[in-house]
Amino acid sequence: MNATVSNDEVLPITKEAIAVAEEFSCAGDCVRSARAKILEASETLGEDPNDHMDDYILEYGYCYYNNCV
Amino acid sequence: MDIVITIIVFNKNYSITFPKTLERFKIKRMNYKTLKTIIILLLSLNVYSQNNSGIVKYEVTLNFTLEDIVAEEKKQKKELKTMRKIISESKKSEVVLKFEATQAISSVSKRMKVNEEKNGTDFVYSRAGRDKKFVTNIILKSNHMQECKVLEKCYLIQQPNLEWKLTQETKLIGGYLCYKAINVSSKNKKKKPIAWYTPNISASFGPKQYFGLPGLILELEEAAVIFKAKEITLNPKNKIVFEIIDGIKIAKEAYNKKVKAAYSGF
Numbered sequence: 001m002n003a004t005v006s007n008d009e010v011l012p013i014t015k016e017a018i019a020v021a022e023e024f025s026c027a028g029d030c031v032r033s034a035r036a037k038i039l040e041a042s043e044t045l046g047e048d049p050n051d052h053m054d055d056y057i058l059e060y061g062y063c064y065y066n067n068c069v
Numbered sequence: 070m071d072i073v074i075t076i077i078v079f080n081k082n083y084s085i086t087f088p089k090t091l092e093r094f095k096i097k098r099m100n101y102k103t104l105k106t107i108i109i110l111l112l113s114l115n116v117y118s119q120n121n122s123g124i125v126k127y128e129v130t131l132n133f134t135l136e137d138i139v140a141e142e143k144k145q146k147k148e149l150k151t152m153r154k155i156i157s158e159s160k161k162s163e164v165v166l167k168f169e170a171t172q173a174i175s176s177v178s179k180r181m182k183v184n185e186e187k188n189g190t191d192f193v194y195s196r197a198g199r200d201k202k203f204v205t206n207i208i209l210k211s212n213h214m215q216e217c218k219v220l221e222k223c224y225l226i227q228q229p230n231l232e233w234k235l236t237q238e239t240k241l242i243g244g245y246l247c248y249k250a251i252n253v254s255s256k257n258k259k260k261k262p263i264a265w266y267t268p269n270i271s272a273s274f275g276p277k278q279y280f281g282l283p284g285l286i287l288e289l290e291e292a293a294v295i296f297k298a299k300e301i302t303l304n305p306k307n308k309i310v311f312e313i314i315d316g317i318k319i320a321k322e323a324y325n326k327k328v329k330a331a332y333s334g335f
Contacts, residue, residue, distance in 0.1 A: 040151040041192070044141050045133075045292040046259025053219045053328050054199060058190045065186075 030063035122169040123303045125285070126178065127276050127296040129162040129197040131155070155192040162197040164276045164296060167309050168205075173274040174311055175203040196294040198277055203228075204314050205280045212278040215314050216324075220331055225316035226324045228278040229254065233264070235282075242287040243298065245269050250282050260292040270303065 038056045042049040049056075138152045163178045176198060183194045202215040204225070217223040232254035239248055245267040252262040264275060268284040275286025276296045287298040319327075 037151045040149055041155070041293075044138070044145075044149060044152055046257045047292065048256060050325050050328070052195070053332070054216070055190055055195050057219065058185050061186060062189050 026068035030060050034059035122309050125166040126300040127164040128299045129294050131159045132295040162193045168274045171207045173205040175276050202314050203277050215316050223316035225318045263290040
């Protein structure tokens with residue numbers, strides 16, 4: 001009896017966890033994409049990528065709102 | 070004995086030597102001491118009024134071409150998609166420098182603001198300074214960059230001291246004879262910034278964080294973009310209003326540490 005109750009509780013949590021993982025996957029792709037773009041420009045132009053954190057944030061935000069929302 | 074008068078203008082000493090023959094002038098009702106005071110006063114006013122304040126508008130464009138990127142692709146042995154996209158989508162930007170005797174503010178002009186959240190990042194706008202403001206104080210020999218978007222508060226980040234190598238290379242920009250100077254203290258690994266300044270305008274300012282040369286910077290080449298003066302207004306009729314640039318003062322290294330800590334997950 002107790003075991004059945006426990007299973008009922010676990011099931012919805014698992015579903016939620018999958019949804020969160022999918023969300024992170026899209027956001028993660030945007031993190032990688034934004035990072036790659038900033039690093040390519042910095043490497044080509046000899047710049048310090050740390051000086052362009054605002055570019056990175058904007059690039060990530062643009063990617064996220066166009067692909068993940 | 071000759072008389073040497075030194076006037077300090079924009080942190081530089083200008084010496085004027087009066088020959089001793091001047092002492093021989095005999096002016097009725099005015100003794101030599103009074104005459105000397107008046108000359109100093111007039112000279113000071115004259116020098117100060119020459120370039121006491123001004124507004125310079127710079128056009129900002131990309132400083133590399135598709136040929137440069139193709140050459141870089143051969144070096145790196147990979148296609149540089151981001152760089153090609155930057156070239157195909159590049160737009161112009163405009164930076165305004167306002168200055169008076171001891172201070173200056175440089176920022177992207179209001180009418181050129183870009184909505185990057187809707188349209189994606191604009192590379193030229195980014196390198197022109199985006200919504201950052203650069204405040205230079207000649208007396209303190211300092212430049213602070215105001216940044217309000219990266220962390221939750223506005224910060225005034227102290228920019229590193231600039232070391233310039235002055236050269237004798239010249240070119241004419243808008244009728245002004247300009248000299249080339251190289252920013253040797255830049256940490257750029259591929260191309261040091263190059264400034265073209267004119268000693269004819271004795272304001273030691275330039276776009277963004279660049280200052281400290283014996284004249285106004287009319288052109289500035291960075292690895293990514295180039296700033297070209299397109300409009301110069303000296304001593305405008307209306308007094309230049311400097312907005313208050315607020316923020317927490319911080320050294321660049323300390324600021325970078327804060328950013329790293331805030332974005333450690335990325």
